[in-house]
Amino acid sequence: MKHLVLFIFLHITRTYSEKTPQIIQITENQIVNLGGTTELSCLVLYAHGYSVVWEKLGQETNDLNILSSDATSLVRDTRLSLVHDPDSATYTLQIRDIQNSDAGVYKCSILISTTSSVSKEVTLEINNAPIIYDNFPSNVVVVENNSIDLECYAKGFPKPQISWRRENSALLPSGGIFYRGNIFPINNIKREDKGVYYCTAHNNIGKDVRGIGVDVEFPPSIRPFKSRIEQPLKFSVILGCRMEAFPSPVIKWSKDRNIITNNKFYKIKQETSFDYKESTLQISSLQPNHFGIYICSAMNKIGFDAAEIVLTETVLPACFYPRTD
Secondary structure, three states: OHHHHHHHHHHHHHHHHOOOOEEEEEOOOEEEEOOOOEEEEEEEEOOOOOEEEEEEOOOOOHHHOEEEEOOEEOOOOOOEEEEEEOOOOEEEEEEOOOOHHHOEEEEEEEEOOOOOEEEEEEEEEEEEEEEEOOOOOOEEEEEOOOOEEEEOOEEEEOOOEEEEEEHHHOOOOOOOOOEEOOEEEEOOOOHHHOEEEEEEEEOOOOEEEEEEEEEEEEEEEEEEOOOEEEEOOOEOEEEEEEEEEEOOOEEEEEEOOEEOOOOOOEEEEEEEOOOOEEEEEEEOOOOHHHOEEEEEEEEOOOOEEEEEEEEEEOOOOOOOOOEOO
16 A cells, blocks of 8 residues: 555656646736836746746847846846746746837747747837838929829837828818828829928827928919000000919010010019019110010920010000100
8 A cells, every 4th residue: 555655646746747838828918108117927837947038039139039037137138127926936027117129029938948948929019109201202393294192101109190281281182181091192283282291190199290392393374464565655664474383484585586685775674472473574765666576485394485465656655654755
């Protein structure tokens, strides 16, 4: 009977010692704030006599992978510590003053041999307000009637949502006030679509905003102040034309295929506003050879336009201009 009891005791001891170590529970995936503290716990079974280690996956330098083993920290980072509770067989990795670099996948492993282990993983993610990547131009130029895609991407956690709006919340070319998505397409763009488009990246932590200026190139479009003007001899007169164009055009005045330049009879002025450009030709002390057809022309790299203004002689002045004798 004594031998039977000893046999049973030895058999039970051997069976217990041959049980494979297990990780029966690990902390669920964590989402934490910058500067905070988190604890990653690993509950093991049948791990007596085996090494239990915590490591972070994806590090470039292998010797930085293993963060701690048993109750010893293997990296020189005072923010990390490992607490072993032998009563509950729990190994807890504590991370204090959490930084963005702490985000990633952490693995708890029981090292059974040099080639064998059991492990479980937990993901640590850090809450971050969005930051829009600045690898896209802050200003783009497109030719009228072409199409363009405005792009905007951001990092942050939770994943930022991207929306678009125009300056002063003007109507978008696609209709509506807002557009959602990383890529905002503008098809068959028109000159009135120029302006600043704002990309907003937002999550429940914060937001970031970047503006992209859109310039639309188009050929000149000219219209005269008046297409027919009458004025007596010896009086002065002003001819004028207004044009829209981008880029800014080169403006010329001509008569009878001759380019007009400033002299004692002719004086050319140009004024530029945000949306248009004006040019005036003042003719002093009208002479018989001044009457005829004047051409106001404008040209840029996109195209050309011109307008005719007919100046004829009359007896009564069209408006008050000083007579020059």
